[in-house]
Amino acid sequence: MAPVTSRDVASRLSKRLANFKLSDAVINGLADRVMIEGLSIIRFNPCIYGICFEYHAEKMPRLDALQPKSGIYKLEVFPLGIIDWDRYLVRVAFNVDELEGKGLSRDLND
Amino acid sequence: MACLHCYSESSPAQRAALDPIVLCDALRILRTEGYQAVSLSGGEPLVYADLRTVIKSARAMGFRVTMISNGLLVTERFADVLSLLDGIAISFDGLAASHNAMRGRADAFDRASAGLERLAAWGLPAAAAISLTRDAIPDLPDLADHLVGLGARALQIRPVAVAGRARSLAAPAVYHTADYVRLYLVVLALQQELPADIRINCDLAPAQGLWQQREAYAGLLRDRATLPLDAGPLADLVNPLVITETGVVKPIAYDFDRRFDIFSSLDSLSPDTIKDYKQRRLHGLQRLVGDALAGLRSRHDVVDWFDQCTRLSQQSSIAWPVAG
Numbered sequence: 001m002a003p004v005t006s007r008d009v010a011s012r013l014s015k016r017l018a019n020f021k022l023s024d025a026v027i028n029g030l031a032d033r034v035m036i037e038g039l040s041i042i043r044f045n046p047c048i049y050g051i052c053f054e055y056h057a058e059k060m061p062r063l064d065a066l067q068p069k070s071g072i073y074k075l076e077v078f079p080l081g082i083i084d085w086d087r088y089l090v091r092v093a094f095n096v097d098e099l100e101g102k103g104l105s106r107d108l109n110d
Numbered sequence: 111m112a113c114l115h116c117y118s119e120s121s122p123a124q125r126a127a128l129d130p131i132v133l134c135d136a137l138r139i140l141r142t143e144g145y146q147a148v149s150l151s152g153g154e155p156l157v158y159a160d161l162r163t164v165i166k167s168a169r170a171m172g173f174r175v176t177m178i179s180n181g182l183l184v185t186e187r188f189a190d191v192l193s194l195l196d197g198i199a200i201s202f203d204g205l206a207a208s209h210n211a212m213r214g215r216a217d218a219f220d221r222a223s224a225g226l227e228r229l230a231a232w233g234l235p236a237a238a239a240i241s242l243t244r245d246a247i248p249d250l251p252d253l254a255d256h257l258v259g260l261g262a263r264a265l266q267i268r269p270v271a272v273a274g275r276a277r278s279l280a281a282p283a284v285y286h287t288a289d290y291v292r293l294y295l296v297v298l299a300l301q302q303e304l305p306a307d308i309r310i311n312c313d314l315a316p317a318q319g320l321w322q323q324r325e326a327y328a329g330l331l332r333d334r335a336t337l338p339l340d341a342g343p344l345a346d347l348v349n350p351l352v353i354t355e356t357g358v359v360k361p362i363a364y365d366f367d368r369r370f371d372i373f374s375s376l377d378s379l380s381p382d383t384i385k386d387y388k389q390r391r392l393h394g395l396q397r398l399v400g401d402a403l404a405g406l407r408s409r410h411d412v413v414d415w416f417d418q419c420t421r422l423s424q425q426s427s428i429a430w431p432v433a434g
Contacts, residue, residue, distance in 0.1 A: 014251045014299035017292055024288035028411075031291040035316045035410040043302055044295075 013046055026098050033072075033094055037065045049073040050096030057088040071095040128357055128376065130160035134167040136353070136376045143384060144345030147174040153355065156183040156191070165194045178239050180213070181225030192234060199239040199266060200226045204246035205253050212243075223260055230261020237264035237309075243283035244269075247293055254300050258308055267297055268313035271365070271417045287411055290314055294412040313416070317409035324403050330392075331400050340388035347392060348372065350416075361395055363416050367423035370395055398422055 016022065022030075030051070034041065039055035046052075050071075055061075061077060071094050078089040137148065148168045155161055155177050168175050176197035184192065184200065192198055203212040206219040213219075229236035238257045242250060254265060269285050285293075297312040304310065324331075329346035344351075352360040357376035360366045372387055373379050402419050 014296050014303055015248075017299060018248045018250050018296045020248065020292070022292075024286065024292075027288045027291050027295070030295075031288075031412065032410050035318050035412075037318050038322065040319055040322075041298065041316070044298060045302070 013044075022096075022098055026096065030094070030096060033069045034092075036061075036069070036092075038062055039090055047093055049093040050098075052091060052093045055090040055092070057090055058086060059088070061088060061090050066092070127158060127355065128353070130163050130167075132357070132376045133164060133353070136359075136379045137164075137168055137173065138171055139379060139381060139384070140344070140351065141171045141173065142343075142381075144343030145173070145349070145351065146345070147176065149350075150175070150177040152178070152180075154180050154183070156188055162191050162194070165191065169194065179225070180218070181222035182218070184225030184228055189232060192229065193232070195234070197235045197237060197264075198229055199237040199264075200229070200262075201239045201241065202253060202257065203241055203243070203270075204249035205256070208243075208246040208249055223256070226257065226262060227260040230263075235263065236261055237266065238262045240265060240267045241270050242267070242293065243279060244285050244289050245282040247289065247296065250293075250296055251300065251303075254304060254310075258304055262308070264309040264311070265300075266311050266313075267293070269293055269414060269417075271363075271414070271420070290412045290414065314412045314414055317406040317411055317413045320413060320415055321403070321406040321409075324406075327399055327403060330396055331403070340385050344384055344388065347388065348395065363420040365424075366420050370398070370423050 017027075034044075034051075034053050036055065038059070038061055039057050042054050042056050044051055044053045050073075060079075063075075063077075066072060066075065072092055073095055074091075074093040076091040078091075080087045080089060150161075150165075156179055158164075165175050174196045175194070176199070177195050178199045178201055181200040184198075200222050202219075202222060203209045209219040209222070210216055226236055226238060240250070240253065240257075250267070257265060269290060270279070270283070272279075272284065294312060294314045294316075297310060297314070301310045329342055330348070348361045350362060351372070352362070352364050352366070353376065354360065354364065358368075358371055359373040359376065359379060360368075360371050372391075373383065399419060402415075402422050406413065
């Protein structure tokens with residue numbers, strides 16, 4: 001059997017989103033959680049928790065902005081350091097019941 | 111064609127066309143006001159008799175010139191005109207069934223696809239401009255694959271705005287808040303899914319992201335008491351600028367409320383009238399954009415920014431000074 005690539009996973013996600021298989025309520029709830037002040041979304045994938053987002057931040061992210069968000073399973077902040085001193089990569093895993101366990105990638109390991 | 115979603119309500123029955131001499135004179139003035147790019151759209155630009163003259167003149171002035179076409183006339187006959195452009199986007203509204211229904215002809219999708227494929231085969235910078243009604247969102251992943259397979263190097267994706275003929279679209283076609291988020295997330299997924307050298311842009315953006323980029327409007331929103339609005343070029347204050355088929359000059363979008371029109375005719379555009387606009391009438395737009403930006407601060411959804419400003423212009427109850 002051919003290995004499943006990250007592209008296959010993303011493809012399934014794009015179609016699942018486009019085909020209205022996630023309800024408006026789930027989409028709205030997701031939007032409210034994943035749009036985080038000071039962070040720009042660069043990619044997302046289904047993951048073991050539901051959905052994992054990667055963000056860029058131009059300065060050290062304010063973690064208190066994440067406190068009101070519900071369903072955050074895991075948070076990682078990487079300073080890009082010598083590559084770009086003022087930039088941070090932020091990974092956040094959100095619980096989405098409708099997606100949980102359907103992703104094959106596990107960007108944020110336990 | 112008379113597309114069901116056309117914001118400018120164009121159709122073959124409409125004959126209004128800009129005088130190329132007046133248009134080029136206006137472009138020359140606008141170039142000195144800092145504008146760098148001209149995007150030609152329609153109606154269908156390829157039926158404009160003086161298209162070649164306008165493109166060549168605009169390029170000679172230093173503009174980057176791009177065009178959006180329905181693709182029906184992208185044939186050998188127009189190959190030399192098309193080769194003058196810096197970018198050409200063929201417009202699509204979904205896969206064949208959605209596209210043909212919107213365009214009112216059974217061969218529209220096949221001919222648009224053939225046009226895109228031809229552009230790519232000629233080595234021209236081919237792209238696709240995708241406008242989706244809500245019920246066509248499910249078409250997007252397969253449509254993107256189809257267009258990239260034909261040779262599109264860039265995809266510009268936007269939700270159909272409720273403007274012009276689109277105001278009469280049936281309820282399933284109309285977006286609700288969640289649909290903007292859904293489309294934005296689908297585009298994000300496609301950015302990961304398609305080859306990295308394909309540019310995919312969306313007219314939607316997170317409200318918080320736009321709020322963080324509010325410095326882009328620093329020119330327009332500056333304190334008039336300390337720095338007069340006429341101190342800089344118009345392009346730093348009003349961008350984009352729209353010239354309609356009848357020569358009306360509007361800020362930001364075709365259907366921006368007429369109370370904000372900059373000039374009611376291209377004949378009245380001159381360095382002096384632009385200066386007068388900056389001094390006496392720009393404050394209306396300044397207030398509107400300031401209000402629209404302030405409204406983003408507490409929002410955590412996805413926004414079609416230009417459409418947001420346009421809708422606000424139509425709601426405004428304040429009577430601004432009329433266009434010159």
